[in-house]
Amino acid sequence: MIPRHHLDPATLVSHAAGALSPEMAAVADTHLEGCAYCRRQLADAERVGGSLLAQQQPGAEDPARGERLRADMLSRLQQPLPPALPAADTAPARPPVDALPRPLQPYFGKSWKALRWRWVAPGVHMIRAPKASGDTLILLKIAPGKSMPVHSHRGSELTQILKGAYDDELGHFGPGDMADLDSDVEHQPVTSPGVPCICVAALDGPLEFRGWLARKLQPMVGL
Known part of the structure; x- marks a missing residue:
């Protein structure tokens, strides 16, 4: 399945520069x-980043060119999705059915079956990875048809859907x-019927819940 929601251009630039936390x-x-786009x-960001780095070396003749390259990179990354992906850019070979995505294996292990979920609320289970930096990395499994509390974020959050869905x-x-x-987003995820929604999320700050009960329980969950 081709993803419909993607990484923000600013996140891609940070990733290309090595500025994202390990989580x-x-x-x-x-x-x-899984996303060729x-x-x-x-x-693109890595190629332009190389040009920007070259501009910082002794002997660079046009310092303004670095700013032009940066603006051009962000402009290209914000273009609408192309109608079709090039045939030459194919996704990596599929891992075994029971294997977790490779980037998550150092944190959660290799196998879905080996996961040990912790109950945190009715219909909600979680696994928290050991921290490699100050950020939080968690796996969440949320029962079908469940409404999560309305919340915003004090920092940034990246959430990748692995199984199931939410609206x-x-x-x-x-x-x-x-x-x-980011901190401008307030939302209330509602999981789709059928199967649990399983996602992996990295946060660099705590959530901000609107409801008093969710705020009361927040220290117990640790998010």
Whole structure:
């Protein structure tokens, strides 16, 4: 399935520059494994980043060229999706059915069956990865047809849908889709009927819940 929601251009630029935390990079790389469009955008950002680096070396003749390259890169990354992806850019070979995405294996192990979910609320289970930086990396499994509390974010959040789906104010998010969110977004995900929604999320700040009960329970969940 071709993803309909992608990494933000600014996130791709940060990733190309090596500026994402290990947790954020793991979620971004999980999306990139299955998204040819974002892989092409990342390659563009890396090429322009190389040019920007060259501009910073001694002997660079035109400092203004770096700013022009940066503006051009962001402009290209913000172009609408192309009608079709080039045949030459194919997704990596599929891993075994029971295998977790490769970027997540250092944090959660190799196998779906080996996961040990922790109950955090009715219909909600979670696994928290050990921190490699100050950011939080979690796997969430949410029962079908469940409404999550309305919340916003004190920082950035990258959420990649692995199985199932949910809907919120930003649209429908299914397997392969990326929710690249910042502090301007307030939403209430509602999982789709049928199967649990499983996603991986990296956060660099706590959530902000609107309801008093969710705020009361927040220290217990640790998000």
